[in-house]
Amino acid sequence: MSGIDSLLYGIGLAGVAVNAASGVLEAGRKPFDMFGMVVVALAAALGGGTLRDLLLDRTVFWIADRSFLICAITAGMLTFGAARHWRLPPQLFLLPDAVGLALFTVSGTKIALALGHDWLIASVMGVVTGVVGGILRDVLCNEEPLIFTGTLYATPAWLGALLLAGLTEAGATSAVAALAGGSFVLITRLGALRWNWRLPTYSARR
Amino acid sequence: MSGIDSLLYGIGLAGVAVNAASGVLEAGRKPFDMFGMVVVALAAALGGGTLRDLLLDRTVFWIADRSFLICAITAGMLTFGAARHWRLPPQLFLLPDAVGLALFTVSGTKIALALGHDWLIASVMGVVTGVVGGILRDVLCNEEPLIFTGTLYATPAWLGALLLAGLTEAGATSAVAALAGGSFVLITRLGALRWNWRLPTYSARR
Amino acid sequence: MSGIDSLLYGIGLAGVAVNAASGVLEAGRKPFDMFGMVVVALAAALGGGTLRDLLLDRTVFWIADRSFLICAITAGMLTFGAARHWRLPPQLFLLPDAVGLALFTVSGTKIALALGHDWLIASVMGVVTGVVGGILRDVLCNEEPLIFTGTLYATPAWLGALLLAGLTEAGATSAVAALAGGSFVLITRLGALRWNWRLPTYSARR
Numbered sequence A, B, C: 001m002s003g004i005d006s007l008l009y010g011i012g013l014a015g016v017a018v019n020a021a022s023g024v025l026e027a028g029r030k031p032f033d034m035f036g037m038v039v040v041a042l043a044a045a046l047g048g049g050t051l052r053d054l055l056l057d058r059t060v061f062w063i064a065d066r067s068f069l070i071c072a073i074t075a076g077m078l079t080f081g082a083a084r085h086w087r088l089p090p091q092l093f094l095l096p097d098a099v100g101l102a103l104f105t106v107s108g109t110k111i112a113l114a115l116g117h118d119w120l121i122a123s124v125m126g127v128v129t130g131v132v133g134g135i136l137r138d139v140l141c142n143e144e145p146l147i148f149t150g151t152l153y154a155t156p157a158w159l160g161a162l163l164l165a166g167l168t169e170a171g172a173t174s175a176v177a178a179l180a181g182g183s184f185v186l187i188t189r190l191g192a193l194r195w196n197w198r199l200p201t202y203s204a205r206r
Helices: A003-027 A034-056 A067-085 A090-114 A119-140 A154-169 A174-195 B003-027 B034-056 B067-085 B090-114 B119-140 B154-169 B174-195 C003-027 C034-056 C067-085 C090-114 C119-140 C154-169 C174-195
Strands: none
Touching (some): A003 A034, A003 A067, A003 A119, A034 A090, A034 A119, A034 B034, A034 C034, A034 C154, A090 A119, A090 A154, A119 A154, A119 B067, B003 B034, B003 B067, B003 B090, B003 B119, B034 B067, B034 C034, B090 B154, B090 B174, B119 B154, B119 C067, B119 C119, B154 B174, B154 C034, C003 C034, C034 C067, C034 C090, C034 C119, C090 C154, C119 C154
């Protein structure tokens, strides 16, 4: 692997680990046992990429490379063990989670572009890879998906994916497009957390 | 495309748009933001056909033809904008939703028949195409699926799909079978709405 | 089919029927109608094997062999009919459900091994086949998944799948490995029911 690919692979594993940890922390508010925790962790860490691969008719990534599966199980169980001994504030994971969102979005978009899909499908696949895990996590916990209500989360992912796809179509090298798109996702997400940026809502119960 | 195919394609796009609108109206009872609305709209509009294509190992229809994806996103955002300014009663969508159910059922059944599946699998695929979107919409909104409790919805779809498959096996032309099956779904669904037809239930809390 | 294969096939059908019945009994606590019951029954009976087949890129088992679909629909409707006339205690199904869990785990693990996957992926597929149906059933009923909170359920499945995969790699015949793994699942699950074995949990609301 080239330098940029090794870096992306490493950040990908880190993203899986962080999402698995976020699954355990979320499920910790429920009376779930260790198995339930691990299932929620796996759904949060692997769900988005799995749906992307099923939709694109690729071999599911954690079946093609077991490292992601082992990483998700290990991170889930370590977080479970740690959370029984220390009080882990969910905020602890916001920074690495933003890194994971950026990486997942970049990898999902690049995979779809490499298969020959256009900017629209590719950017949707980036968003699917980035956010479906968090939706599955909340559905399994029987709660309304957090990312439907909180500070900007999927919007940075979608805009960053569009930027990546646009730069690629404009002739930028793969590394430049990935770095630009990923940085955009990361910075916008951190800005949303810092300044509480939100999308408009409406309530039908007026 | 022949005349009947163009017509079915146009009604298919209309069905996608109506289902996306119904997703936004349903999600409007929750404190979801615009992104959450669009995700629920996409799940409602594309979920049934996506599951059908995954089960039948076909290319997912909105990846093969982006028009359906663009149509669902556009309809979802327009409904979101409209619902912020005017009070849209959900009843407004019952008639076009019935048309969408009929069309989705016909297209799902015909696709499975064309792949060589028999009447049983084909009719199940018709029902999957017609109703899974509505189930996904309600699961994402953390509610019990409406179609499990209300007036007849899936039953007309299944009977219409069986009629379509039976006529095809009996030698009817594709257009006749599609029109007969689709009309049956539409009329029975409208009848169920008008006269409040329901299936039997039981309560285990006796 | 050889003797052992016929036996596994028969127990597989029985597992599908029992899971369909458990879906109806679970959904019976909700005001669902007959169609809702049947959908929950199908999700409970076929969901795990369907996800396994999608992940492994195989033809979905109930499309390849309609017997499983017919069996699930029939069992769901018979249970619905019976439950309207008699009070069926859910405990009635615990023994056949344990048999179904053992069989589903064995078949899922064996299918993945036969496709050339290693012990880790194969054992995960065994667990997916055994437990995803029950998770889907509870998500559709808008409840927290029971198997995340109760007596040991997935852990016996995973240990039995590991035993099966280990014995196969050690050179045991297919029948011996299947019987050893399946018996382990069954006996451990029954022991968990009898002596209330549970995994550790933690509550984040300390």
